Amino acid sequence: MEQSPKIASLFIYPIKSCRGISVPQAPVTPTGFRWDRHWLVVNYKGRAYTQRIVPQLALIKPEMPQEAFSEDWEPTNKSFMVIRAPGMNELKIPLTTPDSVAEGVSMWEWSGSALDEGEEAAKWFSDYIGKPSRLVRFKKDSEHRPVDPQYAAGYSTTFMDLFPFLFLSQGSLNELNMLLPEPVPVNRFRPNIFLDGCEPFGEDLWDEIKINDLVFKGVRLCSRCKVPTVDQETAVMGSEPTETLLKFRSDKVLMPDKKPRGKVFFGKEMVWDWKEGSSDGKGKLIKVGDPVLVAKKMTSRNEAAI
CATH class of the missing domain: 2.40.33 (M1 Pyruvate Kinase; Domain 3)
Structure with missing residues (x-):
């Protein structure tokens, strides 16, 4: 039998190609688990970085609040994703929606706009990777990436x-x-x-x-x-x-x-x-x-x- x-x-995996988080439960949505691959590291042209070309992304460890994986939880202004990597100070990314928008973001066949996580995040990722970089978030309210x-x-x-x-x-x-x-x-x-x-x-x-x-x-x-x-x-x-x-x-x-x-x-x-x-x-x-x-x-x- x-x-x-x-x-x-x-x-x-909150940030594409960075380390994953093992969780006891996960909220399912039509586009995947909530928070899964919501963030992306891009180069100065807005193109996606992955471990295929930047393997050191594997050493970046995002950490999310435990309650972020509860059903119907919404972030407050005290909710952060904390990011750590060897030789770097920790970076805190607010989980509330940022105001800035990055145009011309692209990954494989898709291109569109994304939410920009700001200059502190851009400097952190640029310093770590050694190339001009930015951290962007999927703009789920207005963007659509069909499979x-x-x-x-x-x-x-x-x-x-x-x-x-x-x-x-x-x-x-x-x-x-x-x-x-x-x-x-x-x-x-x-x-x-x-x-x-x-x-x-x-x-x-x-x-x-x-x-x-x-x-x-x-x-x-x-x-x-x-x-x-x-x-x-x-x-x-x-x-x-x-x-x-x-x-x-x-x-x-x-x-x-x-x-x-x-x-x-x-x-x-x-x-x-x-x-x-x-x-x-x-x-x-x-x-x-x-x-x-x-x-x-x-x-x-x-x-x-x-």
Whole structure:
């Protein structure tokens, strides 16, 4: 009899490509967890920085008030995100909405305006990275960043790479670590929802799951970039785990009937189908320990979108 998965950990990454926060509960919204990838570090042209080109972003640690992950919580003028990094004084960012706007912000296919966190933040990030930089916040009241309609028409997100939620299982990580020269922790893969009680790579086949009354729909397998090769404790980039993943998690191996494009896959990208279950479209909490009901599964990985 197949095991019933449950949530082992929940992770929120307030600033894109910076360190994540492990939380006991997380408010779900249509664009992802509340506060997840709401901030972005950009260069002097307004283009996004990520660990692909600035691996030392991995060493930046944001800290949020514990109550920020409660349902319906709203910040006051005493609510801050505190940011720390090696060799730097701590930086406090008010969680209330800033007044300044940065035009011409861009990340991958999206460009638009964002909220600017001001000169103190700009100097802090410029000094740390060694290049002119600014910290901006997604302007959720007026900006809209749709995901690729080929995969999930009608959904949108903030500063995530592609889709609102990334699921990964302990079983998959264990399987990979048995093959690696040195095991890697889950933070290499930056999931939002980390599951236990799931067979290795069982999440590949999930078409629809339920957590409490929330329905999540599988979008596609997560194609991995260079970020998993960055050691999140040292910011040093290597060749693993990608080198090992290529041997058994490439499109060539997993989907022999499809044209290979040299991709490797680890984790499952999903959206919250807020039109089902909780019909008001407002976020609800999910918690560590919550059971996961697999409602619909694919029969093979050849059916999975990549």
